[in-house]
Amino acid sequence: xxxxxxxxxxxxxxxxxxxxxxxxxxxxxxxxxxxxxxxxxxxxxxxxxxxxxxxxxxxxxxxxxxxxxxxxxxxxxxxxxxxxxxxxxxxxxxxxxxxxxxxxxxxxxxxxxxxxxxxxxxxxxxxxxxxxxxxxxxxxxxxxxxxxxxxxxxxxxxxxxxxxxxxxxxxxxxxxxxxxxxxxxxxxxxxxxxxxxxxxxxxxxxxxxxxxxxxxxxxxxxxxxxxxxxxxxxxxxxxxxxxxxxxxxxxxxxxxxxxxxxxxxxxxxxxxxxxxxxxxxxxxxxxxxxxxxxxxxxxxxxxxxxxxxxxxxxxxxxxxxxxxxxxxxxxxxxxxxxxxxxxxxxxxxxxxxxxxxxxxxxxxxxxxxxxxxxxxxxxxxxxxxxxxxxxxxxxxxxxxxxxxxxxxxxxxxxxxxxxxxxxxxxxxxxxxxxxxxxxxxxxxxxxxxxxxxxxxxxxxxxxxxxxxxxxxxxxxxxxxxxxxxxxxxxxxxxxxxxxxxxxxxxxxxxxxxxxxxxxxxxxxxxxxxxxxxxxxxxxxxxxxxxxxxxx
Numbered sequence: 394x395x396x397x398x399x400x401x402x403x404x405x406x407x408x409x410x411x412x413x414x415x416x417x418x419x420x421x422x423x424x425x426x427x428x429x430x431x432x433x434x435x436x437x438x439x440x441x442x443x444x445x446x447x448x449x450x451x452x453x454x455x456x457x458x459x460x461x462x463x464x465x466x467x468x469x470x471x472x473x474x475x476x477x478x479x480x481x482x483x484x485x486x487x488x489x490x491x492x493x494x495x496x497x498x499x500x501x502x503x504x505x506x507x508x509x510x511x512x513x514x515x516x517x518x519x520x521x522x523x524x525x526x527x528x529x530x531x532x533x534x535x536x537x538x539x540x541x542x543x544x545x546x547x548x549x550x551x552x553x554x555x556x557x558x559x560x561x562x563x564x565x566x567x568x569x570x571x572x573x574x575x576x577x578x579x580x581x582x583x584x585x586x587x588x589x590x591x592x593x594x595x596x597x598x599x600x601x602x603x604x605x606x607x608x609x610x611x612x613x614x615x616x617x618x619x620x621x622x623x624x625x626x627x628x629x630x631x632x633x634x635x636x637x638x639x640x641x642x643x644x645x646x647x648x649x650x651x652x653x654x655x656x657x658x659x660x661x662x663x664x665x666x667x668x669x670x671x672x673x674x675x676x677x678x679x680x681x682x683x684x685x686x687x688x689x690x691x692x693x694x695x696x697x698x699x700x701x702x703x704x705x706x707x708x709x710x711x712x713x714x715x716x717x718x719x720x721x722x723x724x725x726x727x728x729x730x731x732x733x734x735x736x737x738x739x740x741x742x743x744x745x746x747x748x749x750x751x752x753x754x755x756x757x758x759x760x761x762x763x764x765x766x767x768x769x770x771x772x773x774x775x776x777x778x779x780x781x782x783x784x785x786x787x788x789x790x791x792x793x794x795x796x797x798x799x800x801x802x803x804x805x806x807x808x809x810x811x812x813x814x815x816x817x818x819x820x821x822x823x824x825x826x827x828x829x830x831x832x833x834x835x836x837x838x839x840x841x842x843x844x845x846x847x848x849x850x851x852x853x854x855x856x857x858x859x860x861x862x863x864x865x866x867x868x869x870x871x872x873x874x875x876x877x878x879x880x881x882x883x884x885x886x887x888x889x890x891x892x893x894x895x896x897x898x899x900x901x902x903x904x905x906x907x908x909x910x911x912x913x914x915x916x917x918x919x920x921x922x923x924x925x926x927x928x929x930x931x932x933x934x935x936x937x938x939x940x941x942x943x944x
Contacts, residue, residue: 399756399759399760399763401759401810401812402810404759404762404763404766404810405807405810405811407766407770408766408803408806408807408810409457409807411766411769411770411774411779411803411806412450412453412457412799412803412807414774414778414779415429415431415778415779415794415798415799415803416450416454416799418431418434418777418778419436419446419447419450419778419794419799420447422434422435422436422777423435423436423437423446424436424444424446424447425444425447425473426438426442426444427439427440427441427442427443427444427445427446427796428445428446428793428794428795428796429446429777429778429794430792430793430794431775431777431778431779431780431792431793431794432775432777432780432790432791432792433777433792434776434777439796440482440483440486440487440490440796441478441480441482441487441491441547442478442480443474443476443491444469444470444473444474445490445491445796446794446796446799447466447469447470448470448474448490448491448494448495448498448796449490449494449796449797449799449800449845450796450799450800451463451466451467451470451494451497451498452494452497452498452501452800452804452847452848453799453800453803453804453807454466455498455501455504455505456804456807456808456814456815456816457807460505460506463498463501463502463505463507464505464506464507467498467502467505467507467518467519470495470519470522471518471519471522474522476522476525476526476529476547477547477548478547478548479546479547479548479549480546480547480548481544481545481546481547481552482529482544482545482546482547483543483544483563484530484533484541484542484543484544484545484563485543485560485562485563485566487526487529487530488527488530488566488567488570488571489566489570489628489843489844489845489847490796490797490800490845491523491526492523492526492527492530492570492574493569493570493843493844493845493847493849494800494845494847495519495520495522495523495526496519496520496523496570496573496574496577496847496849497843497847497848497849498519499514499517499519499520499523500514500835500849500850500853501848501850502517502519503824503826503835504815504824504836511829512828512829513826513828514577514826514828514833514835514853514856514857515577515578515579515828515829515830515856515857520577520578523570523574524574524578524580527570527571527574527583529545529547530545531582531583531586532545532550532551533545533550533551534586534589534590535551536557536610536611537611538593538610538611538613539586539589539590539592539593540559540564540590540593540594540608540610540613541559541563541564541567541586541590541610542555542556542557542559542610543555543556543558543559543560543563544556557609557610557611557612558607558608558609558610558616559607559608559610560606560607560617560625560626561594561604561605561606561607561608561625561626561629562624562625562626562627562628562629564590564591564593564594564608564610564629565590565591565594565628565629565632565633566628566629566631566632566844567583567586567587567590567632568584568587568588568591568632568635568636568639568640568645569632569635569636569639569841569843569844569849570583570843570849571583571584571586571587572584572587572636572639572640572854573639573849573853573854576853576854576855576857576858577853577854577856577857578857579857579858591629591632591633591636591645591648593613594608594629595648597613597615598652599620599671599672600672601655601658601659601671601672601673601674602651602652602654602655602658603620603652603655603656603659603660603669603671603672603674604620604626604629604652604671605617605618605619605620605671606618606619606620606621606624606625606626607625615671618670618671618672619668619669619670619671619677619678620659620660620668620669620670620671621660621666621667621668621669621678621682621685622656622660622666622685622688623666623668623681623682623684623685624682624684627684627685627687627844628844630649630652630691631687631691631844632844633645633646633648633649633652634646634649634691634694634695635694635841635842635843637649638694638841638851639841639849639851639854640854646695649695650695653695658674659674663707664700664703664704664706664707665681665704665707665724666681666685666688666704667679667680667724668680679723679724679725680721680722680723680724680730681707681708681711681721681722681724682720682721682722683718683719683720683721683722683736683739683741683742684720684739684741685708685741686708686718686739686741686742686744686745687741687744687745688701688704688745689701689702689704689705689708689745689748689749690741690744690745690746690747690748690749692704693745693748693749693751693752694748698749698752698753701745701749701752702749702753702755705742705745705746705749705758706757708742708745709742709757709761712742712761712764712765713764714727715729715736715785715786716764716768716771716772716785717736717768717772717782717785718736718739718741718742719733719734719735719736719785720733720734720735720736720737721733729785729786734783734784734785734786735781735782735783735784735785735791736781736782736785737781737782737791737793737795738769738773738779738781738782738794738795738797738798738802739797739802740797740798740801740802740804740805740846742761742765743761743762743765743802743805743806743809744801744805744842744846746758746759746761746762746805746809747805747808747809750809751817758809759809759810762806762809762810765802765806766806769802772788772790773790775790778794779794779798780792780793780794781793781794781795797845797846800845800846800847801845801846804846805846815836816838816840816848817838818836818837818838818839819838820837820838820839822836822837822838823835823836823837823838823852824836826856828856828857830856830857830858833852833853833855833856834852835850835852835853835856836850836852837850837852839851839852
């Protein structure tokens with residue numbers, strides 16, 4: 394039923410039109426640069442040089458139902474994106490936007506009508522790209538604490554003079570993408586480094602249970618000691634919850650629930666959240682930041698809907714005051730903070746509205762969606778797209794359209810107004826896919842959005858595992874059997890090489906063999922991580938008798 398006469402279908406169509414207005418101008422004026430500059434109708438590289446907006450918008454295309462453009466973009470990205478470049482990239486941003494975007498598109502590609510290769514979802518060109526991008530980030534994690542540097546050079550690794558100070562979110566926002574990568578590729582290194590970083594933050598929380606804003610990843614000393622739920626910390630808490638759901642991991646959830654108690658005790662006042670000193674709990678800034686608006690959505694994921702709604706309504710009053718959320722809002726004064734009056738078309742309040750609407754069907758949430766569409770169209774729409782609002786008081790604009798506008802803001806708005814979208818599947822509908830590892834169920838719903846709104850199908854994490862474990866067992870048995878010293882048991886701690894894997898999947902699939910060859914050249918740089926292993930396709934079993942090609 395339409396909320397108090399709000400025409401959901403017409404708003405959905407307006408959101409679709411918004412997407413295409415921005416997307417088509419990006420393609421026309423800015424591609425292959427990362428982002429569109431909407432006031433000058435040109436492009437700029439911002440986070441690297443990956444045609445970022447294209448990667449970020451890819452799964453939104455499918456959510457809007459545009460399979461033909463999705464397919465075209467997949468081909469463009471395969472041809473055109475190269476991570477072997479001399480660029481200093483944010484480890485955090487590259488992970489959430491590039492790795493997350495590619496993983497999500499990889500897992501949705503069959504649904505989008507892409508012809509997938511035989512080993513899918515455990516292999517495929519987008520998965521190989523995601524893995525390649527993630528491997529470029531691994532050198533950042535080689536620190537005494539396991540907490541990563543914030544910046545890495547994609548060609549040379551961590552720069553010699555790199556600052557060791559990283560924000561908490563930049564350390565704790567990897568488990569969703571990295572665990573997905575490990576489960577799909579069989580290489581545990583990604584999930585391992587992500588978990589180690591999460592645990593290092595947990596270990597360094599204060600006696601009253603809070604974490605600060607920035608920490609030195611070499612010494613584990615807190616450099617910025619403000620504790621809150623907003624900028625610099627936000628997605629660490631988000632990924633404890635989402636990682637717990639994705640991996641069914643009780644330990645991650647219990648970490649979050651402990652933090653949640655401390656956050657309620659020390660930072661929550663009248664359904665607002667303030668910033669406090671992490672050791673003493675004294676208020677340091679009575680400020681609401683627009684990034685904090687994700688919190689009600691996160692509360693809804695753990696079932697705390699009443700508290701979530703109350704906080705959401707506080708944040709919505711700020712939106713109504715300005716027609717957007719200023720980056721900082723002084724709570725006692727009820728006004729913007731100097732130099733922080735802008736609204737770069739962020740998604741967080743809309744994201745929370747989408748989650749809460751799924752949970753409550755409260756029509757107020759659709760009204761926020763309506764207000765967002767009206768505001769963004771009225772204030773920020775220009776001939777070449779949508780521009781960041783530099784100041785909500787006088788509606789001055791900035792010459793930038795962040796890639797998250799198409800990845801998140803438009804996506805969450807569309808999903809708020811599209812109750813029947815496949816993303817909202819309740820499990821009654823699903824696909825059974827036959828992989829070389831056996832049957833597996835996909836697209837049954839329960840998608841986990843990464844912090845850039847890229848949906849990950851949790852079921853996919855179980856598609857590629859069984860056979861890997863069996864494979865290791867076979868390797869172990871054979872090692873034991875052929876070991877000169879019969880007393881000594883060898884246990885394989887690592888999966889087979891990705892390229893041996895490729896060949897193991899389907900010897901006749903020439904394309905996957907080629908992919909394997911291509912990867913061979915890159916192997917030398919990771920030799921430290923691997924121990925020698927017999928390649929799987931050189932073994933043969935006849936009537937249960939196992940032979941090796943050298944016997």
